[in-house]
Amino acid sequence: MIEIDGREAGLVQILEAGFFGNLIHAVIVDRGPLWFEGFGSTAHFKAFTAELNRQFPRRFGRKRRFIPEIEDNPKTRNILKKNNFYPIGQHGYETIWVDLTQEENILMSTLKAQSRNKLRKAQKADLTIEWDEKGAYLPWLLTTYSLDKKEKSYDGPSVKLLQALGRTFLPKNMLIGRALINDKPVGAILILCHGSGATYQIGWSSQEGRKTAAHHRLLWDAFCVLKNKGIKDFDLGGVNDGTAKGVKQFKSGMGGHLVRLPGLYG
Known part of the structure; x- marks a missing residue:
């Protein structure tokens, strides 16, 4: 603190x-x-x-x-x-910030065409979205995330760090959203709320979740949930043009603007 x-x-x-x-x-x-x-x-x-x-x-x-x-x-x-x-290494660290003070219709208009189409596809799919701010879904998400991270060998925060964040932010300031089809989870995201800001931490999608664009639906619903909580700025997390070019395209398509942070210092 x-x-x-x-x-x-x-x-x-x-x-x-x-x-x-x-x-x-x-x-x-x-x-x-x-x-x-x-x-x-x-x-x-x-x-x-x-x-x-x-x-x-x-x-x-x-x-x-x-x-x-x-x-x-x-x-x-x-x-x-x-x-x-x-500074250590290359200067700068890029992230995508979304201004949630805008009205929902304006937010929708800032989405790039491909993301709007994906969102419409997700809204037509048989997806159920549920939100948890008490940590009930956290053990399930950490297990699912850990297995997915190991299988696909991508970078991301450790489970131990996420557990520590849970102890700090729960209840109410950690949001977990799940997308389900026929009661089966096909996607999930974890968000931390701090003051008037919020930060995307981790996400997961199954093959069916990717097919139905569940992540687009989860992020859009997150915009609305966070707005209702009084959140003004939503940080979608770090991006780069190298190892995670697809992630940058996805996050950039959700209507945010690119912000450059100082990067790694020692």
């Missing part, structure tokens, strides 16, 4: 691993922090980065991995540099 002036300001997941009394030490912050309503300004990011550097200063034997959840610009890079965080 992040506190600023005695108020709960946001959440951050910090993973640590140490050996020989932390002589060899690793610190990981991926896509953080997640700010609550009223927080998340440049000044707040500056304060967080300074505190992160104070608690885990650069030193021999320590590996730091920090992917900040903030738009990339010269001011952001300067804050990172002043706190001894330096």
Whole structure:
């Protein structure tokens, strides 16, 4: 939990691993922090980065991995540099953000033609959509996701991390949507809510789910559910033109805009 002036300001997941009394030490912050309503300004990011550097200063034997959840610009890079965080590898990390303050008809009009057609196909299919914010579907989803990830060898958050997020965000701030045909799940997504924002974490589709465009239906329904919860911005997650070009095309088609984050720093 992040506190600023005695108020709960946001959440951050910090993973640590140490050996020989932390002589060899690793610190990981991926896509953080997640700010609550009223927080998340440049000044707040500056304060967080300074505190992160104070608690885990650069030193021999320590590996730091920090992917900040903030738009990339010269001011952001300067804050990172002043706190001894330096870019690792290629600069920048791209994600897709959807503005949920728009009316539903406007949101629909921002979908690319192919995505609109897929959504219409999904809406005509015999799909039932159900939402869970108490974590009832979490064990099922993590088992299904783990098997799918192993079978297809794709990158994604670990089950242990998702379980930890469940302990932090449940109830009410973790949403799991399922698409079913004849009571059989064919697709699912997991979303975290934080302040006025939400972030897509993982998703899964069976062959039948892909055939019926279940993921398009789940994301569209998620737009409506999140709007009703007062969420203003929906981060659909990272994209790239290399290993996950199809994922980028899918997410870009859902009407969001491309945002560049600073990328990996250490």
